[in-house]
Amino acid sequence: MPTGFARRSLAVLIVTALAVVLCAPAADARPAQSPTDRTVDVRLIGINDFHGNLQPPTGSSGRVSNADGSTTDAGGAAFLATHVKTLESEVKNSILLSAGDNIGASPLVSALFHDEPTIEFLNDIGLDASAVGNHEFDEGYAELKRIQFGGCHPTDGCQFRPTYTGAKFPFLGANVFFTNGLPAVLPFTVKFEGGIPIGIIGITLQDLPSVVTPAAVEGLKFGGEVQAIDRTANLLDRLGVKTLVVTMHQGDQSEGGGPQACNLEAGGIAQKIAATATPKVDAFFTGHSHQQYNCSVNDPAGNPRPVIQGLSFGRLLSTIDIKIDKKTRDVIRSATVSKNVVVTRTVAADPVVQKMVDDAAALAAPIGNRPVGSITADLVRTAPPSGEQPLGDVIADAQLAATTSNGAQIAITNPGGIRVDLVFKASGTEGDGVVTYAEAFAVQPFSNIMQTITLTGARLDAVLEQQWQPTATRILQISASLHYSQNLSQPIGSRVSDITVNGVPVDPTAPYKVSVNNFLAAGGDGFTVFAEGTDLVGGPIDLDAFTAYLTAHPNLAPPPADRVTVIG
Numbered sequence: 001m002p003t004g005f006a007r008r009s010l011a012v013l014i015v016t017a018l019a020v021v022l023c024a025p026a027a028d029a030r031p032a033q034s035p036t037d038r039t040v041d042v043r044l045i046g047i048n049d050f051h052g053n054l055q056p057p058t059g060s061s062g063r064v065s066n067a068d069g070s071t072t073d074a075g076g077a078a079f080l081a082t083h084v085k086t087l088e089s090e091v092k093n094s095i096l097l098s099a100g101d102n103i104g105a106s107p108l109v110s111a112l113f114h115d116e117p118t119i120e121f122l123n124d125i126g127l128d129a130s131a132v133g134n135h136e137f138d139e140g141y142a143e144l145k146r147i148q149f150g151g152c153h154p155t156d157g158c159q160f161r162p163t164y165t166g167a168k169f170p171f172l173g174a175n176v177f178f179t180n181g182l183p184a185v186l187p188f189t190v191k192f193e194g195g196i197p198i199g200i201i202g203i204t205l206q207d208l209p210s211v212v213t214p215a216a217v218e219g220l221k222f223g224g225e226v227q228a229i230d231r232t233a234n235l236l237d238r239l240g241v242k243t244l245v246v247t248m249h250q251g252d253q254s255e256g257g258g259p260q261a262c263n264l265e266a267g268g269i270a271q272k273i274a275a276t277a278t279p280k281v282d283a284f285f286t287g288h289s290h291q292q293y294n295c296s297v298n299d300p301a302g303n304p305r306p307v308i309q310g311l312s313f314g315r316l317l318s319t320i321d322i323k324i325d326k327k328t329r330d331v332i333r334s335a336t337v338s339k340n341v342v343v344t345r346t347v348a349a350d351p352v353v354q355k356m357v358d359d360a361a362a363l364a365a366p367i368g369n370r371p372v373g374s375i376t377a378d379l380v381r382t383a384p385p386s387g388e389q390p391l392g393d394v395i396a397d398a399q400l401a402a403t404t405s406n407g408a409q410i411a412i413t414n415p416g417g418i419r420v421d422l423v424f425k426a427s428g429t430e431g432d433g434v435v436t437y438a439e440a441f442a443v444q445p446f447s448n449i450m451q452t453i454t455l456t457g458a459r460l461d462a463v464l465e466q467q468w469q470p471t472a473t474r475i476l477q478i479s480a481s482l483h484y485s486q487n488l489s490q491p492i493g494s495r496v497s498d499i500t501v502n503g504v505p506v507d508p509t510a511p512y513k514v515s516v517n518n519f520l521a522a523g524g525d526g527f528t529v530f531a532e533g534t535d536l537v538g539g540p541i542d543l544d545a546f547t548a549y550l551t552a553h554p555n556l557a558p559p560p561a562d563r564v565t566v567i568g
């Protein structure tokens with residue numbers, strides 16, 4: 001199958017090989033006299049999970065938690081651009097990388113234009129390469145190719161600028177293949193800094209198909225992270241590229257501390273990859289988990305290498321300063337210094353980026369500023385020990401209301417699909433408590449389709465048990481018609497009891513009509529029992545369900561957290 005990525009992949013491989021071969025004698029022939037002559041300093045700057053947050057994100061999405069428990073307002077593309085320039089101005093050589101999820105699940109100001117403004121921003125700040133995140137696949141492989149190489153959207157055309165010329169940086173994914181085994185995305189790129197080739201290897205999560213809708217990754221397969229890193233690193237090593245950096249859309253959970261802390265939950269996949277992958281790799285930028293950490297993990301040879309992540313939405317920039325020995329062309333690991341830098345809003349906004357963001361906001365305003373409802377207080381995603389969120393309650397209720405015509409009795413939604421809090425006092429010009437379309441959109445940006453399926457009472461029980469998995473806990477958000485008890489002192493698989501639907505105890509053999517989004521219906525986030533549902537019928541888009549409910553219920557108050565009872 002001829003594809004742009006595959007053809008260009010081959011071209012890059014050849015160009016890289018030539019460039020390295022041509023460059024090699026020059027680097028070796030130069031006589032090294034003083035320590036500064038013998039080394040090259042390079043600053044690697046990383047961003048991850050930007051998700052189209054061109055305007056400063058609001059609520060908890062726009063704050064960084066510091067080590068002392070205080071918070072700092074952070075984020076906004078124009079401020080980020082200024083911080084990047086400052087970090088670059090402090091050094092002679094620098095490379096700017098992203099660990100993926102630049103686009104997708106983005107606010108209206110970016111999403112309305114198929115995230116073209118965000119790509120323009122990343123082009124403007126000189127991004128050198130990005131890993132592909134799961135959200136780069138949200139609208140499928142063909143759309144990712146368009147994002148990379150340009151062209152107007154096939155159905156919506158070019159709505160932001162007269163043309164769309166694509167990303168000036170490559171999307172990388174060394175473990176992304178077509179089902180026939182050919183690479184579907186470029187595996188790596190090489191940058192030259194101070195005459196030294198630096199290999200950038202892009203990796204995405206092997207489990208990517210479990211976090212996107214099946215249609216989005218049809219015809220693709222995703223290989224193991226470590227195998228892909230090792231294979232690509234060995235290839236680059238043979239080409240003479242000895243300084244190797246992995247930018248990886250995969251990350252761990254952190255247990256608090258500020259941006260410089262390293263309190264990773266034990267057993268995380270990123271630590272495992274960093275501890276296992278070939279010692280040829282010198283540094284890891286990570287992402288996907290939206291956490292802040294600045295860690296050092298020993299490679300299999302016992303030498304430390306940084307593993308860093310900078311939250312999400314452009315609130316932090318991660319820096320890794322490396323010192324390269326010109327003779328070996330490899331990193332002197334003991335001299336590596338890594339740090340997360342807060343993207344404060346006290347610096348001057350970059351005028352070029354600010355103008356672009358203003359353009360996008362002006363074009364989106366007529367749609368985005370339309371009021372769709374009102375709330376009496378913040379509807380947040382923070383939850384009591386039961387995991388029941390006020391905002392999750394409202395969204396599940398909205399999804400049930402939008403699918404009663406399907407005969408739905410209950411609605412269940414995934415916490416990962418609820419992206420931001422709905423804040424009472426928004427930063428815009430609208431009055432307090434007014435919810436605009438743009439704000440509702442930011443909460444439910446995926447354009448998931450509602451689907452109603454039939455589950456037996458036994459399967460309803462089984463799917464609720466799947467909230468606790470060995471690697472993650474994800475508490476589903478449920479409509480007011482569903483109640484149950486959870487007992488965490490019981491083993492995984494036996495924690496749910498007392499399930500009722502509309503106040504009636506659930507019969508294991510009786511059928512129940514359950515509304516979920518298409519992501520859950522396909523068994524997403526490990527809720528495989530949903531995929532066993534029968535009699536599937538479609539419904540509206542989740543955002544439309546949400547805005548219709550907000551409109552029908554003005555002055556909506558946070559519901560009491562009484563749907564899930566914690567016992568034991």
Ligand SMILES: [Zn+2]
Nearest residue numbers: 101133134288
């Ligand atoms: Zn992700």
